[in-house]
Amino acid sequence: MAYKKIDKYFSFADIAIQNNADKNRSLIFLNKINSTIDWYPVQEMLIKFYPLGKSNEGERPYSPLLLFKCMLLQKWFQIKSDPELESQINDRISFKSFLDMPLDYPSPDHSTFSRFRKRLSKDAMIQINSLLLKQFYKQGISINKGVAVDARLVKSASKPISNKQIEKLKQGLDTLGGKLDKNGNIKKFARDHESNWTIKNDEPHYGFKEHASVDTDHGFILFSHLTPASHHDSPYFPRAVIHSMHTDEKIKTGFGDKGYDGLPNREFLAMNNITMGLCARTRSM
Numbered sequence: 001m002a003y004k005k006i007d008k009y010f011s012f013a014d015i016a017i018q019n020n021a022d023k024n025r026s027l028i029f030l031n032k033i034n035s036t037i038d039w040y041p042v043q044e045m046l047i048k049f050y051p052l053g054k055s056n057e058g059e060r061p062y063s064p065l066l067l068f069k070c071m072l073l074q075k076w077f078q079i080k081s082d083p084e085l086e087s088q089i090n091d092r093i094s095f096k097s098f099l100d101m102p103l104d105y106p107s108p109d110h111s112t113f114s115r116f117r118k119r120l121s122k123d124a125m126i127q128i129n130s131l132l133l134k135q136f137y138k139q140g141i142s143i144n145k146g147v148a149v150d151a152r153l154v155k156s157a158s159k160p161i162s163n164k165q166i167e168k169l170k171q172g173l174d175t176l177g178g179k180l181d182k183n184g185n186i187k188k189f190a191r192d193h194e195s196n197w198t199i200k201n202d203e204p205h206y207g208f209k210e211h212a213s214v215d216t217d218h219g220f221i222l223f224s225h226l227t228p229a230s231h232h233d234s235p236y237f238p239r240a241v242i243h244s245m246h247t248d249e250k251i252k253t254g255f256g257d258k259g260y261d262g263l264p265n266r267e268f269l270a271m272n273n274i275t276m277g278l279c280a281r282t283r284s285m
Contacts, residue, residue, distance in 0.1 A: 197230065253274065
């Protein structure tokens, strides 16, 4: 495989921080994760699904394992945008250590993260995340005691446009010509056409909504799904809970805020013998 080679060397900065490494909690946590996970099968699965790096021609891309680990950092530390992720990687010692990058080696550009996300299908991401969680389970770390489902807004990397313009661009992509650049080649990267507008706390937001479930004991992300920002949270609760089942052990409790409370989700939990942990809505008399 032809990927960028990041030489592991110690700069003066790397040497200088060694004396304080035992006091950096984030560094200790991420180093523990790194040593706990067997990354080899994860890398093999990524290479199977990732289309780049299989030719020796052209500029070498970043390895899919490096970019996947960047995605994990973004989720674990709730980093809201790709430009912010790039900035955090350049700024944080613990992130560089987790990624096996020297301190003076720059982060991949934020557009690289966006392209990686688009090139790796949602199904592939789910399979790879499940592989990681099964590794934790085999080491005796329970991931099914309880799951908390929530949603957060994610800022789009694209420039905000109107809903009418979004629909017009989507129609253009339905034709072969809409998928080609001015030279007749398949577009490598297109504007994000899945973003749209929503209002939260009286503030307009343009981008996505991430629906995710988290293990209540350890904070592991069990499932994640991106939709346009305008999608309502509640219908994604059953999907998030079902896709949180990465082992034969069933989910014991499903938690969610009052936005998920309602008869469909209550019936879903009851039918699957999952303890109800939804916050009840205030009902008028």
